[in-house]
Amino acid sequence: MTQEGPYAEVGRRIQGLRGKLTQAEFAARLGVDRKSVTGWETGKRLPDGSSLLVMRRDMGADLNYILGGGEGEFRVLSSEERTMVDFYRDASPAVRKAALGALLSAGHAAPGVVIHGKVGQSIAGNAEQSNFTIDMGKQRKPGGE
Template sequence: MNRIGERMREYRRSIKMTQADFASRLGVTGAAVSAYETGNRLPSYEVLVKIANILGVSTDALLGRQSADRVVVDVTSLTPRQRSLVQDMVEEFAAGNRRGDAL
């Protein structure tokens, strides 16, 4: 059973991305993406990291070592101030969820 490929396909489909679009963003062929998803080929470490970044999940989630509910957001293009504001917002939402006053 190819759990990495299954997870990759599930995450890709959840963001409504085609194999062709995914391959283009990943910098590989559509055949390579198909081979990853069917288990005929495993991605290299570098490609696995790219896959996780594109899909917005951690490599642990792809490998089945972490809950699929955890989402990773790439904030590398933000300024330190913007990153701080995003972190503050996430913490405020989490606190609201714990109190039961979620949006």
């Protein structure tokens, strides 16, 4: 029978974050030894700050959930989601507002919402106002027209 340590709940949440990765694979992603992961998951030790930061930065872990539990849950971001977050963070406030409006409108199937062309070309539709259009830089026609 395995005896649980004082941090067993934290260990279970870390194990959930690890998902299908082996302890060795998870440890390699964090830059630690596999024995460290075993210690965390058995509740005998807590991860150090640098390991927690990697969990947050590279795996999208909610550290409040990992360390404190509660109602929240962690979600690992896909590479596509990570790219979207990076672009969003680098965008101007106007572009952030437009992108959020487009996602909210499209997600709720608002009437009149149209997203067409390549990403970044044109978004048109209803974003809680009439005749809402965002033009985010259409491709220019050959010949500089």
